[in-house]
Amino acid sequence: MKSAVETLNPTRVRLTVEVPFEELKPSLDAAYKKINQQVTVPGFRKGKIPARIIDQRFGRGAVLEEAVNDALPKLYEDAVNEGDLKPLGRPDVDITELKDNETLTFTAEVDIRPEFEIPDYSGISVEVDAIEVPDEDVDKSVEQLRERFASTSPVERAAAEGDVVTIDLEASVDGEVLDDGVASGVTYTIGSGELLDGIDEAVTGLEAGGSATFASALKGGSAAGQEAQVKVEVTQVAERELPELDDEFAQMASEFDTLEEMRADSRKRLEQMKRYDQAQQAQEKVLDELLGLVEIPVPEKLLEEEISTRRHNLENHQLAQMGMNLEGYLKLQEKTAEEFETELKEQAERGIRTQFVLDELVGKEQVNVGQEELTEHLMRRAQSSGMSPDQFAQAVVEGGQVPVLVGEVARGKALAVVVESATIKDTNGEPVDLSDEDETAETVTPSAEETADGEADAASADAEKTEAAEDESKPEKAEA
Secondary structure, eight states, X not given: OEEEEEEEETTEEEEEEEEEGGGGHHHHHHHHHHHHHHOOOTTSOTTOOOHHHHHHHHOHHHHHHHHHHHHHHHHHHHXXXXXXXXXXXXXXXXXXXXXXXXXXXXXXXXXXXXXXXXXOOTTOEEEEOOOOOOHHHHHHHHHHHHHHTOEEEEOSSOOOTTOEXXXXXXXXXXXXXXXXXXEEEEEEETTSOOSOTTHHHHHTTOOTTOEEEEEEEOOSSTTTTSEEEXXXXXXXXXXEEOOOSSHHHHHHHSSOSXXXXXXXXXXXXXXXXXXXXXXXXXXXXXXXXXXXXXXXXXXXXXXXXXXXXXXXXXXIIIHHHTTOOHHHHHHHHTOOHHHHHHHHHHHHHHHHHHHHHHHHHHHHTTOXXXXXXXXXXXXXXXXXXXXOHHHHHHHHHHTTOXXXXXXXXXXXXXXXXXXXXXXXEETTSOBXXXXXXXXXXXXXXXXXXXXXXXXXXXXXXXXXHXXXXXXXXXXXXXXX
């Protein structure tokens, strides 16, 4: 077999393969055997029909087509290995010449991983937010805990800010009451901002039995993003009573004996959250700097598929769960369809480039993944998916996705290598040490399923997509 590689662009090649006919003999024998089992010819036992009779009755072309389709995957794989290529996705195969008993020639166009060098990244320097927890943040945290232990009691007076009202709602668009726009017995705290815009002003001053109508843009449902007339009726007004902020409250709401101990614990928790956010921010910024050091072309078909996948996930999973369509989502985001498509493309492209760079780093830094690391990652993924570790592990194994998880861990470790070599300072000019942050070993970009606003990148999802493309790199059947 002879093969030649023609570079069409940095991410696509055309293979031209010439195969001597004798190399097709095993596939020809298999084709005759297969046809023998499928057809019946009077005078011959099933499976014992001579090849010349099959040629006469069913045509040599049918046999050749079966033989070529049987041989193509192996021939294509051999040509890929000979050319030292890293294909992505299925190739477009074209049989250019098939001379019986002489030769088979075919071409295969396929996307490939781009070739690039990882530059020196030791000089990367980024600035992140300093870890500061002002007293106001501690006060807010304690107040939120206090809110959870608040009690309510009905009152016979007009509703005011902070009161808990029980209300019935009815939303209409163009005079028509929406099927999913009616709700009864809704509990709402005035001033919380948890429902529709304008509802606070509408219910403030109303007593039980009072009603009002106001205009508001719907945040979900069949008419998400549309202006609606909303009728609200108050059925009960209740006054909230907050517990006193004292040691007794601390003992009731926490494991601490004094209010000061509880406040100190709140400050510690807030610091831990900010430290985690700081680590995430450092990883994001280091990754941005790394991507800025290297030009990486993105295969067009892979990019198109990733954009389609992201759009599908947004519309059919995230927005569907919120009872919202894309049109309503864009209105709420105040984005045009063109702006949305541009952002979607940029995010998909960045995600794919991220995966390519981190995969290259895995090889360059000889990153290995241990069983314990894989198990910890599986546990985290199971938790985020809402499945038990056993259920998630079973789904991963049955779906053949273990290599995907290994790749995710390896890419996270590769990024950690770059982060560790970077100079990271906070906004106060102090050096930041991330060595104690366990999460820095994880790829920071969430999957497409984990973001509803489309603003975050999806390196893990793109990695899965690209690996799937590599797994599906066998040619489709070709017509002989």
